[in-house]
Amino acid sequence: MRILIAEDEPISRRLLENALTKWGYEVVVTKNGEEAWNILQQENSPNLVILDWMMPGMDGIEVTRRLRGRQQDNYVYIILLTARSRPEDIIAGLDSGVDDYIVKPFFDEELRYRLKIGERIIRLEQRILNLARIDYLTGLLNRRAFMERLEAEVSRANRTRGDLGLIIIDIDFFKRVNDTYGHQAGDLVLQDFAKNLTEFCRGYDFIGRYGGEEFIIGLPGTNLEECGIIAERIRQQIETSHTSLDEEGVFINVTASFGITAMEKAYPYTTDKLISAADNALYFAKNSGRNTVKNYKEIVNK
Ligand SMILES: [Mg+2]
Structure with missing residues (x-):
């Protein structure tokens, strides 16, 4: 499965990329919200996305808001990466439409299992979409x-x-x-x-x-x-x-x-x-x- 990451901070970006690659994901790396948004508008862009909250220009919340505001065929599962750990910050983040969040600095294993949850939800969603699109008897499009x-x-x-x-x-x-x-x-x-x-x-x-x-x-x-x-x-x-x-x-x-x-x-x-x-x-x-x-x-x- 492909994952898009958007993180402006070089070291954190590198750590993320290394961890995801090690776990067998194909990683699309971006340095800010604009780059991420551009890629997410393309056909066949990743369905699993890790966005840093604080980025110069378009932040992770704004990317989320735009993603949720458009008509889309496939659901994009978003994990927000944040250095803010106060409950009110976390609630504000979740309220923007993200599916999950991870507080930086994160534990590798925690991120790994949260990604598995995301993958599970994306697969379920794709199965439901397929059921709605496929003619049951012949397997052709309905x-x-x-x-x-x-x-x-x-x-x-x-x-x-x-x-x-x-x-x-x-x-x-x-x-x-x-x-x-x-x-x-x-x-x-x-x-x-x-x-x-x-x-x-x-x-x-x-x-x-x-x-x-x-x-x-x-x-x-x-x-x-x-x-x-x-x-x-x-x-x-x-x-x-x-x-x-x-x-x-x-x-x-x-x-x-x-x-x-x-x-x-x-x-x-x-x-x-x-x-x-x-x-x-x-x-x-x-x-x-x-x-x-x-x-x-x-x-x-x-
Ligand atoms: Mg940042």
């Missing part, structure tokens, strides 16, 4: 988490004039699977389907379960043509694979229809515009006999 990610990717692509592909997929005649083999078999089919999607997407694509048997994939940096190639690859994989039930010799084959779109040139896009283009393409694929990939440019009004 609809809400997918939409959040898509919003972020759309605004990034608008900003950078980049490509962003979107694929919406619906399993053909899924109701028949449930009606014929039961819902448990239906769940197995959905799980296998999700595995196939994961296998045929790239590491930076993001995949969500959009509805019952509807799935959705965001493909950063991908234009319409590339999007079509990937969708077609997935379609073929789905068509040729099957879910086997425990009963001998029972295989369930499904096919799927694909609607694709991509952000190309006509910026700015909105998430709604992108979704509805893919949705219309999917509708067109359904009307074109299913088990096919259609993009929004192919839609023919009949």
Whole structure:
């Protein structure tokens, strides 16, 4: 786990760094509140932070106040380092929103165990966040988490004039699977389907379960043509694979229809515009006999 420290005093900073490194932490060292705040605003900054209270410029309390005041995905666990040990000082420190405090000079072992408490809380928090973001059956992103990610990717692509592909997929005649083999078999089919999607997407694509048997994939940096190639690859994989039930010799084959779109040139896009283009393409694929990939440019009004 990575820990950020902010301490203006060189000797104390060195002691902290040495101790943390010895205990196996990866340490990001800063000398004041400004440096710490700059790093904490970056993506993937440490979730565990040790802040000295008294620092020139922005002090530890101010960094805490700013951290607590922003919208954040992950909780940052803050330990305040202070030379002040009077109860009223400690209360003022805790009141600012820190999780814990350590009085300087500190005992190594005490700091070590307090860090373990922090780690435990961060892990718990990450587990809860994951539970809230992941579709229980398939392990993919749930609809809400997918939409959040898509919003972020759309605004990034608008900003950078980049490509962003979107694929919406619906399993053909899924109701028949449930009606014929039961819902448990239906769940197995959905799980296998999700595995196939994961296998045929790239590491930076993001995949969500959009509805019952509807799935959705965001493909950063991908234009319409590339999007079509990937969708077609997935379609073929789905068509040729099957879910086997425990009963001998029972295989369930499904096919799927694909609607694709991509952000190309006509910026700015909105998430709604992108979704509805893919949705219309999917509708067109359904009307074109299913088990096919259609993009929004192919839609023919009949
Ligand atoms: Mg200081």
